[in-house]
Amino acid sequence: MSLPAAAGRYGSTREPFLGRSASMPVNALRGDPPLVDRLFSSPVDQYKRFGKRPVAMAINVLLALITLAVAVEFINVNVRHASQSLRHFYGVLVASSDSPKENGGLHNRQKLIDSETDLAHSLVRLATSSVTLAESATNDYQFIRSPMQDGALTLMVVVEDSSEPVLLTLPNATTFDSVRASLDDDPEFAILGQHHFSSLMVPMKVHDTQYRDERFCLEWSLTPTFAENGNGQLALQLPYHVRSCAGVHLRLWAVVGLWSMLACGIASALVSLSSLRYRLGVVRKFLKDSSMQDKVTVMNMWLVFSLVGNAMQIVSVIYAFLVERPDIYTRLNLFGFSAAFALVSLVQYLAHFRSLYILYSTLAHGIPQILKFLVGVLPVYLSFVVCAVCLFGFHSHWFVSLGDSSNALFSLLNGDQIHDTFTNLKDVSVLGSRLFLYSFLALFIYVVLNIFITIAEDAFFTVKFMQEGAGPITNLPHYRHRVPAASLLHQNNEEVSRMPKSVTLYRHRASDPLLKKLVAVDGDRNSSGCHGVTASHDEARTSAGGDASPVQQCDLQAQVAVLMRQSVEMQDQIRKLSEALLTRRNCPV
Numbered sequence: 001m002s003l004p005a006a007a008g009r010y011g012s013t014r015e016p017f018l019g020r021s022a023s024m025p026v027n028a029l030r031g032d033p034p035l036v037d038r039l040f041s042s043p044v045d046q047y048k049r050f051g052k053r054p055v056a057m058a059i060n061v062l063l064a065l066i067t068l069a070v071a072v073e074f075i076n077v078n079v080r081h082a083s084q085s086l087r088h089f090y091g092v093l094v095a096s097s098d099s100p101k102e103n104g105g106l107h108n109r110q111k112l113i114d115s116e117t118d119l120a121h122s123l124v125r126l127a128t129s130s131v132t133l134a135e136s137a138t139n140d141y142q143f144i145r146s147p148m149q150d151g152a153l154t155l156m157v158v159v160e161d162s163s164e165p166v167l168l169t170l171p172n173a174t175t176f177d178s179v180r181a182s183l184d185d186d187p188e189f190a191i192l193g194q195h196h197f198s199s200l201m202v203p204m205k206v207h208d209t210q211y212r213d214e215r216f217c218l219e220w221s222l223t224p225t226f227a228e229n230g231n232g233q234l235a236l237q238l239p240y241h242v243r244s245c246a247g248v249h250l251r252l253w254a255v256v257g258l259w260s261m262l263a264c265g266i267a268s269a270l271v272s273l274s275s276l277r278y279r280l281g282v283v284r285k286f287l288k289d290s291s292m293q294d295k296v297t298v299m300n301m302w303l304v305f306s307l308v309g310n311a312m313q314i315v316s317v318i319y320a321f322l323v324e325r326p327d328i329y330t331r332l333n334l335f336g337f338s339a340a341f342a343l344v345s346l347v348q349y350l351a352h353f354r355s356l357y358i359l360y361s362t363l364a365h366g367i368p369q370i371l372k373f374l375v376g377v378l379p380v381y382l383s384f385v386v387c388a389v390c391l392f393g394f395h396s397h398w399f400v401s402l403g404d405s406s407n408a409l410f411s412l413l414n415g416d417q418i419h420d421t422f423t424n425l426k427d428v429s430v431l432g433s434r435l436f437l438y439s440f441l442a443l444f445i446y447v448v449l450n451i452f453i454t455i456a457e458d459a460f461f462t463v464k465f466m467q468e469g470a471g472p473i474t475n476l477p478h479y480r481h482r483v484p485a486a487s488l489l490h491q492n493n494e495e496v497s498r499m500p501k502s503v504t505l506y507r508h509r510a511s512d513p514l515l516k517k518l519v520a521v522d523g524d525r526n527s528s529g530c531h532g533v534t535a536s537h538d539e540a541r542t543s544a545g546g547d548a549s550p551v552q553q554c555d556l557q558a559q560v561a562v563l564m565r566q567s568v569e570m571q572d573q574i575r576k577l578s579e580a581l582l583t584r585r586n587c588p589v
Contacts, residue, residue: 033046033049033050033052035282035518035521036518037049037050038278039279039282039298039300039518041352042349042352043056043057043349044057044352045352055271056268056271056272056275057349059264059267059268059271060268060306060342060345060346060349061346062264063261063264063265063268063313063342064339064342064343064345064346066257066260066261066264067261067313067335067338067339067342067343068339068342068343069257070254070257070258070261070335070339071335071336071338071339073251073253073254073257074254074331074332074335075332077216077254078216078218078328078331078332079332081139081208081210081216081218082218082242082328084139085137085139085141085208085218085220086240088133088137088139089133089206089220089222089238089240090109090238092125092129092132092133093125093126093129093133093222093224093238094109094110094111094224094236094237094238095111095122095125109237109238110229110235110236110237111235111236112229112233112234112235112236113226113233113234113235113236114233116180116183116184117180118234119183119192119226119234120176120179120180120183121176122226122236123153123170123173123179123202124173124174124175124176124179126147126153126173126202126224127147127148127153127170127173127174127179128174129147129204130143130146130147130148133206138211139208139209139210139211140207140208140209140211141206141207141208142206142207142209143204143205143206143207144205144206144207144219145203145204145205146204147202147203147204148173148174149169151171151172151174152169152170152171152172152173153169153170153173153202154167154168154169154202154203155167155168155169155170155192155200155201155202156168156200156201156202156203157191157192157197157199157200157201158197158198158199158200158201159191159196159197159198160196160197160198162198165201168188168189170182170189195228195234198227198228199225199226199227200225200226200227201223201224201225201226202223202224202225203221203222203223204221204222204223204224205219205220205221205222206219206220206222207219207245208220215248215251216248217244217245217248218242218243218244218245218328219242219243219244219245219325220240220241220242221240221241221242221243222238222239222240223238223239223240224236224237224238225237225238225239231400241327241329242327242328242329243325243326243327243328244325244326244328244331245325246324246325250320258317258320258321259317261313261316261317261338262313262314262317265310265313265314265317266310266314268306268310269306269307269310269311269314272303272306272307272310273307275300275303276299276300276303276304276307279298279299279300279303280299282298283295283298283299286517286518286521287514287517290514290517294514294517297514298514300348302345302347302348305341305344305345306341306345306348308341309338309341309342309344309345312334312337312338312341313338313341313342315334316331316334316335316338319331319334320335347360358460358463358464361463362456362459362460362463363459365459365462365463366455366456366458366459366460369455369458369459370452370455370456373451373452373455377448380443381409381444384409384436384440385402385405385406385409386402386405387436388405388408388409388436389401389402389405391428391429391432391433391436392425392428392433393405395425395427395428396424396425396428398421398424408421409440412437412440412441412444413444413445413448413449415445418441421437422434422437425437
């Protein structure tokens with residue numbers, strides 16, 4: 001005689017401890033979903049099976065679209081304009097070029113000063129910038145604060161062993177002969193000619209209006225700075241701050257997008273907090289003795305990630321509305337990170353589709369092993385970096401420092417500039433340079449890089465195998481040839497096959513012990529509706545030959561719930577013993 005299935009609180013006659021399963025008709029599934037489904041099933045599935053609308057998913061999708069649109073709006077308004085102006089400033093003030101063959105340029109954003117003559121030429125260029133900056137551009141550049149005051153160039157000098165700048169005025173700074181004479185003969189400027197200073201700054205402020213569109217206006221605080229670069233040279237760099245002009249109003253579309261972004265961000269934060277509160281209650285009430293991994297799985301760290309993104313989005317909107325002259329770079333960064341958080345938060349919904357989520361599952365399984373491997377390889381890599389500086393630092397600017405050496409070797413590791421590196425070092429030491437490069441390439445390209453790729457590949461196959469419901473892989477080559485793998489914790493699939501279908505759907509997101517605990521909790525919650533149910537002996541006798549009476553159904557349901565909890569406890573003990581056996585490799589099993 002088969003056990004009768006109790007009619008649960010959802011009116012189900014199948015799989016009562018999970019409430020409504022995937023096999024039940026849709027029109028019979030309305031109400032709150034059971035615990036397991038509420039924690040792990042997709043919002044779309046909950047809507048189809050239980051009628052629960054995917055409010056959180058709709059809010060997050062809408063928030064991602066709005067945040068992306070707002071970020072694109074500010075990118076179109078500011079990035080091209082600022083990039084064009086900054087390129088012009090480098091060309092006029094620093095005398096740099098876009099060509100990588102010439103000194104300076106946007107590829108390194110500095111110009112090297114080797115002599116007093118170079119310093120004098122650069123000072124003259126800065127002194128005449130008030131004229132040349134506006135003459136050579138289509139944008140309208142006007143100096144709010146010019147570096148020239150009464151025909152003299154204003155300089156701020158930080159003397160060695162001092163933090164307070166000294167204000168100097170260099171007269172007749174528009175002619176090279178006058179500047180050179182001041183550097184050579186005037187004792188006041190002797191510290192400049194002899195390079196006895198920490199930094200030399202020429203502050204200026206420029207009003208920048210875009211060509212033919214006065215709505216796009218920027219204010220640049222430019223500070224061309226001469227500073228020691230550590231190689232016995234001065235490096236002319238261009239620190240800057242760029243702000244929006246006062247009185248510039250946002251376009252109507254941007255204002256609407258910002259208000260919508262604020263509303264969706266607050267709504268998303270409230271939904272995430274509500275879900276976290278519910279999950280925290282589940283952990284405190286039912287999973288006190290569970291492992292930390294199971295607790296983290298139930299809490300769902302995607303909700304925490306979404307909350308961080310919501311905070312970033314709210315701060316971005318507040319900064320855009322309340323700051324009268326916002327820093328353009330800060331505002332772009334805020335909106336960029338807000339859009340990134342909103343878009344990445346959508347990945348949590350891909351977890352319900354295994355084929356779409358396989359990249360992130362592979363990263364989750366592979367990154368710990370990759371990090372361990374990198375820690376083991378790091379000492380060998382650092383040894384090559386240090387040796388490269390010692391061997392070639394005098395002769396090649398690619399290896400002049402530890403950072404430059406690491407960049408060059410990392411490029412070699414990825415197959416970039418191999419021939420150029422051999423050519424660059426051929427006149428240093430024909431035998432030594434080739435021996436060094438051949439050994440590095442053989443070790444890191446043929447061995448290290450391939451092991452790195454193999455670890456990622458193994459993680460991918462592990463995820464594929466676990467998605468098929470067979471547990472962790474213990475023999476990867478066998479899996480690749482479709483030979484079943486065995487696991488100490490998954491000896492066979494009989495136990496898995498006995499689990500309800502709606503539980504096995506979630507095995508790629510939660511462990512079997514956790515799912516069974518939650519199933520037992522659902523069973524206990526369903527059986528709680530049986531208290532107070534009474535029936536006479538006559539009713540029990542009349543139902544003995546037919547269907548089970550409500551009393552018998554409730555008794556059976558309570559007994560099964562108790563057995564389920566006992567089974568979970570026993571399986572936890574078996575799992576702990578199995579892990580202990582795995583740690584004792586020398587103990588015969």
